[in-house]
Amino acid sequence: MVGTVETAAIRWVESVWRRRITATRRLTGGWTSTVLRLTAADGGDAVLRMMTKEPWRRHAAGLLTREANVQEQLGRSPIPVPRSLALDPSGAEAGVPAHLMSCLPGQLRLDRVSAQVIDTLADLLVAVHRFDPGPAKPRDFQSWAGPEKRVVPRWARRPDLWGRAFEELDQPAPAHVGTFLHRDFHLGNVLWTGERISGVVDWVETSWGPAHLDVAHAATYLAMLHGAAPAAAFTDAYCRRAGDRPADDELRYWNVLDIVGYLPDPAKVVQPWRDRGLTIGDDLARIRLEQRLEAVLAHTIRRP
Known part of the structure; x- marks a missing residue:
């Protein structure tokens, strides 16, 4: 109505x-x-x-x-x-x-993920980062993990992990070469027709900044939807396609920054998934977010 x-x-x-x-x-x-x-x-x-x-x-x-x-x-x-x-x-x-x-053709694909989907997503994100806007660069990126977010959540099963995350963000950000960012790139903003991406939507947060912040955001989303393995696989796929193998401390920082940005509770992103028929509860998303943080802090972002 x-x-x-x-x-x-x-x-x-x-x-x-x-x-x-x-x-x-x-x-x-x-x-x-x-x-x-x-x-x-x-x-x-x-x-x-x-x-x-x-x-x-x-x-x-x-x-x-x-x-x-x-x-x-x-x-x-x-x-x-x-x-x-x-x-x-x-x-x-x-x-x-x-x-x-x-109106672009295609549908969201949130309910399943495969190696082909991960590789196609990585190819598309590499293309976004290689776009040259010329002199009309977008604004510099903004952190979504400010000091007010750095409070151990009540639902945490491993409070120590969050303490380590906040210590990580107390360090200076790694040096980076700026690039064109979608800044909210994830499966919820990608339309598919068959096995092909037919649309990328929601460009309100487009920014200029570190490529691996975009990669981290997509990986965090994948982790909450499907678990830690697809998140790690996506990061690896992006690095291979971009020809970019940053140091572990660089990957760790941008991933932690993105993960902390979901505090105090990632439940806010779960209801739209349920609206589309997925059966992911708030607690499962919280558990998966914390598992992703554990993997990031343990330097297990990539597949062996």
Whole structure:
């Protein structure tokens, strides 16, 4: 059922897209925005992102404008991204900050992972990192693991691991060469058609920074979905394809930074998985996150 906020936004879509909307479907899999798939009377489809949730709504102008700009940049690349159709970053016309985009083919694939999926994901992320934005570089990356996150969670089974993680982050960040980052790259933002990636979405956090922060984020997500082995396999696959074998301390730092970013509780990302039919409970995600941290701290990120 379409609510009042969505009704106002759809009126805005009809005015800027110049099509009458005949059907709407709420898309699941994310947790920062309300996202609708819209079908027009002529059969055309589009996707509407509405920043209805805090704190993202408060920062919507920057997030949505960044996403639209990045999509325009990547339009000249082989990376399959939506095309920006219309933007109301303040919500002055749509009633809520909104971004209208083209609809890409494909489906999320969260319920299973294979060596082929891991290799295809790694190939795509290498391509993202090799994209040259020219002088229009995105903003520098931001840490999601600030001091306020560095508190041992109540659900921890190994509090000592978290203490070691916080000590790791007290050290200076490793030197790195900046590169183009998706910054929220994981299975929940990748669309598949068969065995091929047909779309990469959610570019609001695009940044400039260390490639292995992107790798770490995808690996953490894989660990919570499917366990430690696929996370390690993905890191290894990326390193081989990128021709990049960083030192263990570099990998450890960026992985710990990403893992701590999920505190105080990774449960916030689990509900969208359940919305798509997965049976992963909050406790299982917590256990897997801690297991991933243990592997990272033990230098067992890669497969033997």
